[in-house]
Amino acid sequence: MKVRRSNRLIDMTKYLLDRPHTLIPLTFFVDRYESAKSSISEDLGILKQTFKERGIGIVDTIPGAAGGTRFLPSIPATEAQAFVNDLKDALNDDSRYLAGGYIYMSDVLSYPDTLRTIGRIMATKYTDQKIDAVLTVATKGIPIAQSIASNLNVPFVVAQHDSKITDGSTISVNYVSGSNNNVKKMVLSKRSLRDNSRVLIVDDYLKGGGTVNGLATLAKEFNCEVAGISVLAEENYDRKEFADQQYVSLVKVDIAKHITVSDGNFLKTVFNQ
Numbered sequence: 001m002k003v004r005r006s007n008r009l010i011d012m013t014k015y016l017l018d019r020p021h022t023l024i025p026l027t028f029f030v031d032r033y034e035s036a037k038s039s040i041s042e043d044l045g046i047l048k049q050t051f052k053e054r055g056i057g058i059v060d061t062i063p064g065a066a067g068g069t070r071f072l073p074s075i076p077a078t079e080a081q082a083f084v085n086d087l088k089d090a091l092n093d094d095s096r097y098l099a100g101g102y103i104y105m106s107d108v109l110s111y112p113d114t115l116r117t118i119g120r121i122m123a124t125k126y127t128d129q130k131i132d133a134v135l136t137v138a139t140k141g142i143p144i145a146q147s148i149a150s151n152l153n154v155p156f157v158v159a160q161h162d163s164k165i166t167d168g169s170t171i172s173v174n175y176v177s178g179s180n181n182n183v184k185k186m187v188l189s190k191r192s193l194r195d196n197s198r199v200l201i202v203d204d205y206l207k208g209g210g211t212v213n214g215l216a217t218l219a220k221e222f223n224c225e226v227a228g229i230s231v232l233a234e235e236n237y238d239r240k241e242f243a244d245q246q247y248v249s250l251v252k253v254d255i256a257k258h259i260t261v262s263d264g265n266f267l268k269t270v271f272n273q
Helices: 005-017 026-033 037-054 077-091 112-124 142-152 210-221 240-245 266-271
Strands: 057-062 068-073 133-137 156-159 170-176 183-189 198-206 225-235 247-255 259-263
Touching: 005 026, 005 037, 005 068, 026 037, 026 068, 037 057, 068 112, 077 112, 077 247, 077 259, 077 266, 112 142, 112 247, 112 266, 133 142, 133 210, 142 156, 142 198, 156 183, 156 210, 170 210, 183 210, 198 210, 210 225, 247 266, 259 266
Parallel strands: 133 156, 133 198, 198 225, 225 247
Antiparallel strands: 057 068, 170 183, 247 259
């Protein structure tokens, strides 16, 4: 049964949004709506222009027999800056100080819309890069990693601190916690990552760098390449050790006498702001 254009546009929009970074042959939409390829191409042109104007993302069309179309989530610089400004306002509060030099962020990360926006912002950096998996450790970084993975449409993998019988065979590494210099263990099932994968490491808060370094070491044990490191917040000091790994953060936190939150390097790295 042939479908009207208005209905096609609604259905195509939902289909693309639900499957980011997935190449969909034009013939799929031709068969789905019983429409001519020229009509489908016109529909995609409308979506491409609208997505661009509204800052939703990119509708990328690939020509040729093996081509098709795909949706690449992204966010405009102005919207990303506005979100970072709101995040700074929310965190810039001395009552959030926690013993040991940490900052309380759990309430901020409890809102689905906030997590969706963080994932969309972080995924923007990797729009034109190959990412095979998102890797994090069993901390508050899990929902952030899941949101980024959802926007990139790749698996997200969580390293544990102890192995379980349900993990099967595992690989573990020891790492030094950068915040207190304690030696800790990180464990991952051998089935979690494929050899030669490009892995994006994600964490919620970077204090001493020990956890991120542990995740990078674990990725190498799986013969994987660290494609980048993305964190929500970091302590305010130079990260030269991560300079060659596309390291980005949304905000920097300075906990001296008072909590002071400023822009991380993400906006400058991605949008040159």
